[in-house]
Amino acid sequence: VSTAAVFTTNKFCAPPVQASRERMKSSGGKIVGVIVNSGNANAGTGEEGRRVAEAMCDAAAEAIGCSTEQILVCSTGLIGKTMPLDIILAGTPKLAKKLSRNGGADAAQGIMTTDKITKTALVEEDGFTVGGIAKGCGMISPNMATMLAFITTDAEVEPEQLQKLLTEAVDDSFNALEVDGATSTNDTVVMMASGRRGPADPAKLEQAIRKVCSALALQIARDAEGGSKVVTVRVTGAANDAEAKVAARRISRNPLVKCSWRGGDPYWGRILSEAGASGIAFEPEKSALAYGGVTVSRGGIEITHDKEKVARHMEADEIELELSLGLGSGTGHILSVDLGPGYIRENSRTS
């Protein structure tokens, strides 16, 4: 089956990522299945971890009757713990017998770790369907995070084209998420196209893949550990798109800013301070900052504005910030979350 995949950029990437990356190359993007476990990331496990990842592929291949090179493997959970391979080897044949066209919801539940809700998305178009499941709620930042997503379509697409579509969609969705500045060891997005219903309209297919990725990314943001609000930070008027994204990322990552979102406090000075510290071209006197469409500061100082309207906007579950830099036509956005005590509770002990 035509398959595309995007993996973490972390140099301390987990053995299952290494094994899957190699299989994508050796199979030429023709994969039959993915074996996934949650609870143990099989990361920081060295050569033994690599043998475990290979053994998981072998077991899945044997159970469904294909070559081990046609299987990808994903693990999510704690880092640095030995994987209990015997449990996985014993369970895999049983799981294979339960494979079903209707198993999507079970799979979405099976890959959860500290997730509170399952994450699924579906786009149906004339002639084809794109569906996906994902997990992830912490350790989430640029270039993939502790998140896994599996997307399928019945459209016919060649691996190379599928990879291009997926990479672009991931960049604007999963890679525009910012929970806590951490780029995980295990992040993986896999997309498989069965081709059962023949070729699809390319533009419509691209749109459908983007919609599914964005919907899953939004669900991950909503489920962020300790978070209570999803915040879209949009930067416009930057010297170029890359600088816009750098500023949006820096603003989204700062704990002082995240705390002010928690408290519903439109503390615009912190936003401008982060933009000023981000290293991009920035002239305060040309800037303007709006919360929910209400401009709060212009030229680097506060301007008269409807404070009640801003306060109401800050109370909502989803907040919109737009920082206009007035320098060029570069734009970029990041989907972020606030910082609450639950994050600390969740992450101060792992055992």
Next chain:
Amino acid sequence: VSTAAVFTTNKFCAPPVQASRERMKSSGGKIVGVIVNSGNANAGTGEEGRRVAEAMCDAAAEAIGCSTEQILVCSTGLIGKTMPLDIILAGTPKLAKKLSRNGGADAAQGIMTTDKITKTALVEEDGFTVGGIAKGCGMISPNMATMLAFITTDAEVEPEQLQKLLTEAVDDSFNALEVDGATSTNDTVVMMASGRRGPADPAKLEQAIRKVCSALALQIARDAEGGSKVVTVRVTGAANDAEAKVAARRISRNPLVKCSWRGGDPYWGRILSEAGASGIAFEPEKSALAYGGVTVSRGGIEITHDKEKVARHMEADEIELELSLGLGSGTGHILSVDLGPGYIRENSRTS
């Protein structure tokens, strides 16, 4: 008086920083006094803020009888609030009358904002003394933070030499602090040398300045908002010093890592994951990580170690981490703090 100063690198720097920076240039590093207020940062206040900063210098100059060009001004507190200049103008002549050789402790208290303790340091050597006061407990990260420090010596030093000594000392102390990844709009370190006791041994003077800066930086880390532990993150064996500091900074800034310190959890996988995501040259198989001198992981995997000893070390107020990369001779360190619920309480509302 020979004076050196280091200011924030933030492009959204506050009007008092702009005014002080210009005065350092126009006076050729010959300054007579510094006027400081706390509670209002006079940042995000635009041209009006600049007039306020100048007026503060004018008032101080008149009160002590010097030129306004010989006065620096520092403000710390909330961003984006109009400074109540009338209060400052009314108070300045009264303050000038209270100037005293014994006023250091009062000054240390006067510059506090959310600080819980005053921060002072003193080094006495044969022939000269270096003393300092500082404030700061949040919004603290590279290249100066919401922190002010004022250091004096009775040694004789030319402004140019003093600037060199101060810049180097600041780089290894205040600029190696990491509380929350925020580079403030107002950070300033000023050092003044009266020359009253003549020239000092250059090496001893350098050492004394470094000691005072490091002592003040440590006090700031101990007083960090919501923090309960001071953590020294040392990276050795990097390709070069710059890469060592990048990795130490990235590790120190990550909230997942900070939470694990909070919980006393030696979660080494998160440390390696941050090193792997920092963009520097990193080969997990050559790395080793020690907590309090006990090596916990080597070659990217956990090794047998004295877990009780590590647990005891993690319970202390001060934790030492050393990540050895095994690639070169580059070293760097960052002084960081853990992340606790108090940080969120302190920063979720500003008004």
